[in-house]
Amino acid sequence: MKKVAIIIVNYKDYAKKFLVECRDSLRNQSYLKENFCVYIVDNDSSAETRFFITETYPEAKIVVRQDGNYSAANNAGIKKAIDDGCSLFVIANMDTRFDKDWLSELVKASKADDIGIVQSKILLYPKTDEEKRHPLINTIGNKMHFLGFGFTDGYRQKDHEMNESIIEIKGYASGCSLLVKKEVLDKIGIYDEEYYMYHDDIELCWRTKLAGYTIVLAPKSVVYHRYEFSRSVRMLYFMERNRFLAIFSYYKLATIMLILPALIIFEFGMLFFSIIHANLFLRLKIYYYFLKPATWRNILRVRKEVAKVRVTSDRDIIKNFAGKIEFCEIENWILKNLANPVFNFYWFIARKFIIW
Numbered sequence: 001m002k003k004v005a006i007i008i009v010n011y012k013d014y015a016k017k018f019l020v021e022c023r024d025s026l027r028n029q030s031y032l033k034e035n036f037c038v039y040i041v042d043n044d045s046s047a048e049t050r051f052f053i054t055e056t057y058p059e060a061k062i063v064v065r066q067d068g069n070y071s072a073a074n075n076a077g078i079k080k081a082i083d084d085g086c087s088l089f090v091i092a093n094m095d096t097r098f099d100k101d102w103l104s105e106l107v108k109a110s111k112a113d114d115i116g117i118v119q120s121k122i123l124l125y126p127k128t129d130e131e132k133r134h135p136l137i138n139t140i141g142n143k144m145h146f147l148g149f150g151f152t153d154g155y156r157q158k159d160h161e162m163n164e165s166i167i168e169i170k171g172y173a174s175g176c177s178l179l180v181k182k183e184v185l186d187k188i189g190i191y192d193e194e195y196y197m198y199h200d201d202i203e204l205c206w207r208t209k210l211a212g213y214t215i216v217l218a219p220k221s222v223v224y225h226r227y228e229f230s231r232s233v234r235m236l237y238f239m240e241r242n243r244f245l246a247i248f249s250y251y252k253l254a255t256i257m258l259i260l261p262a263l264i265i266f267e268f269g270m271l272f273f274s275i276i277h278a279n280l281f282l283r284l285k286i287y288y289y290f291l292k293p294a295t296w297r298n299i300l301r302v303r304k305e306v307a308k309v310r311v312t313s314d315r316d317i318i319k320n321f322a323g324k325i326e327f328c329e330i331e332n333w334i335l336k337n338l339a340n341p342v343f344n345f346y347w348f349i350a351r352k353f354i355i356w
Contacts, residue, residue: 004036004088004107004179005081009073011043015053018095018226023057025098036103037061037084039077044068070197075190087182091175095226097125098177102221106179109166109218116184116213117205118166119173120221123159135159138176138225141169141217142201144321146259146347147266148243150202151327162219169215170320175201177223180208187211187309194298198235199242206250212311236279240270241286249302252356255314262346269339315354323347 006026010019019040026038038060042050044067053062061084063076078089088107092098102120109118122138124131137159139152150172178201188207191200205215247256247263274283289295323344325335 001032001035002088002107003084003086004031004090004103005077005084005086006036006038006090006092006103007041007074007077007081008038008092008094009041009043009070009077010045010049010053010094011068011070012045013049014094015040015042015045015049015056019053019056021097022094023060025096025100025102028100029098029103030100031103031107037081037086039063039081041065041073041077043070043073068197069193071191071195071200072193074200075193078185078190082182088179089182089185090177090179092178092223093176093225095125096177097224099222102177102223105218105221106177109216109221110179110181112214114212114214115166115216116181116208116211117173117215118179118218118221119169119215120177120223121159121162121217121219122174122176122223122225124156125224125226135224138227139174140219141167141215142171142174143326144171144202145325146318146321146323146351147263147343148199148202148247149325150199150243151325155327162217164219166216166218169217171322172202172205173215173217175204176225176227177221180204184208184211184213189305192302195242195245196238198238199246203242203246203249206246206317207306207309209317210250210306210312211309237282237285240282241289244286244290245299248299250306252314254356255318255354258350258353262343262350266339266343269334314356318351318354321347321351 008022040053040057040060041063042053043065050062050064061080063080065073065076074091081089088110090103090106106118106120119141121140123135124138126132126135137154137157140154142150143153144150153171188211192203195203208215271283274280323346324340
């Protein structure tokens, strides 16, 4: 068996809310205990919380960071795990409960050489007796929109039997529970710390696909996630900033020019809504970020690094990108009846011209 690192980031006081149940489900794994190690990266926390983690989960290895950067925290865990001889790295959320075969099935699904990243089947943590009997899906692989948005596939559908051992994910894997191989990270690099938080899973999976690897779902690797959409909304700056960052970093220049009209039109709409909802300062903060020369130096550096390992064309990458945003928690009349039809039609036409 390969040695596996399970990397879990604590942010502020998350550990006090979620660690005990997460720990208990990890202790109950069917994967041989001597072949995996849990790394808890204590990120922007306090001495009191670190003491709580140490007392609550003494067998876990603690890595301390102070700045709250989630991508950098994952990198700190990965680097420590590499030093300890691990060759498989599982990035997992703390607000979770893992089935006993979660890790075994995740590792089993990763064996083929062409598979770079594996995602678990992620179910919503049950809140009612009905949901305990019939769990609901959080995500069975995330979808990617051509303007850089990511959203879940299967959200709030009833869980159902999936007999396949692996299923290809056309978009990207959720960072709630994913496995990535050392040989993949050796080739494409670790997390881009510029993303700070949010879209970190999009950018990692995008690079992985550009390098020629496949991303798959392991349907028998099951995790229950205390998902709260409102938590993501509170980090809107990083969500919006980072989708632009991914677009400018990973699309070829010709593809950027092709989607630019749609990007500009959509941005005018987002600017209008930011004024209506008193979020104009946040929007201006995003624009300021892209006015800084350092931002574009970083984008150019990333583009050069990606070019060295790239074997997949934009045409192959975008063939499963969506033209519609299909996520019920952000759907409104304008999105459903105006924006989605217009941008879906635009994408239907534009994608035919992407040949590189």
